[in-house]
Amino acid sequence: DAKTTQPNSMESNEEEPVHLPCNHSTISGTDYIHWYRQLPSQGPEYVIHGLTSNVNNRMASLAIAEDRKSSTLILHRATLRDAAVYYCILRRGNFGNEKLTFGTGTRLTIIP
Amino acid sequence: KAGVTQTPRYLIKTRGQQVTLSCSPISGHRSVSWYQQTPGQGLQFLFEYFSETQRNKGNFPGRFSGRQFSNSRSEMNVSTLELGDSALYLCASSLGQGVNQPQHFGDGTRLSIL
Numbered sequence: 001d002a003k004t005t006q007p008n009s010m011e012s013n014e015e016e017p018v019h020l021p022c023n024h025s026t027i028s029g030t031d032y033i034h035w036y037r038q039l040p041s042q043g044p045e046y047v048i049h050g051l052t053s054n055v056n057n058r059m060a061s062l063a064i065a066e067d068r069k070s071s072t073l074i075l076h077r078a079t080l081r082d083a084a085v086y087y088c089i090l091r092r093g094n095f096g097n098e099k100l101t102f103g104t105g106t107r108l109t110i111i112p
Numbered sequence: 113k114a115g116v117t118q119t120p121r122y123l124i125k126t127r128g129q130q131v132t133l134s135c136s137p138i139s140g141h142r143s144v145s146w147y148q149q150t151p152g153q154g155l156q157f158l159f160e161y162f163s164e165t166q167r168n169k170g171n172f173p174g175r176f177s178g179r180q181f182s183n184s185r186s187e188m189n190v191s192t193l194e195l196g197d198s199a200l201y202l203c204a205s206s207l208g209q210g211v212n213q214p215q216h217f218g219d220g221t222r223l224s225i226l
Binding site: 030031032034041042043044045046049051091092100101102103104 | 219
C-alpha cells in the first residue's frame with residue numbers, strides 16, 4: 001500500500017476552522033483517499049473519501065491537490081467533540097484487497 | 113439505523129485459554145473486517161469476510177481465525193491465548209467490497225490476558 005505522511009499532532013481553537021494535511025507522494029491513479037478519526041474509547045469513524053475532486057459532506061470537506069500528491073481535511077468549525085486522532089489512508093483499487101492500513105495519524109487537540 | 117455491534121465489550125482471560133468474539137454488522141452490510149489495536153503496533157488488519165468467504169488475511173498466526181454466517185454476522189476466535197494478545201479488537205462492516213466503500217466500525221472488544 002502507498003504510504004501517507006501526517007503531522008503527529010495539531011492544536012486548534014474551538015469554533016475555528018482546522019486544516020489537517022496529508023502527504024501521499026506515491027499515490028497511484030486508482031488510489032482513493034480516505035479519512036477516519038478515532039475518538040477516545042471508541043472505534044474509528046469514517047469521515048470522508050475522494051478520488052480526484054474535492055468532496056463535501058456534513059462532517060467535513062476534503063481538498064485534493066491537482067497532482068493528488070497531497071490532501072487536506074477541513075473541519076469548518078471545530079468543537080470539543082472533534083478532538084481525536086485523524087487518519088489519512090490510501091485504498092488501492094484491487095479486488096480482494098479491502099483492508100485499511102492505518103498509519104500513526106494526527107492527534108488533534110481542541111482548545112476551549 | 114443500528115451501528116456495528118460487538119460483544120462482549122470487555123473480556124478477561126488467562127494464558128492458554130481460547131476466546132470467541134462476536135460482531136453484528138449494520139443491516140444490509142455484507143463485508144466484515146477485523147482489526148487488532150494495541151498501543152505499540154496501532155491498528156492492524158486481521159481478516160475480511162464477504163458472503164461467508166474469507167477474502168483477505170493479515171499477517172497473524174493461525175491461532176487467529178474467523179468465520180461469517182449467512183446473515184453476515186461474524187465471529188473471530190483466538191486459541192491458546194498469549195499475553196501479547198491483549199488488545200482492542202475491532203470489527204468493521206461495509207455495504208460491499210470495493211475501495212470506495214466506507215467501513216463502519218464498532219466500539220470493539222477489549223481483551224485482557226492475565
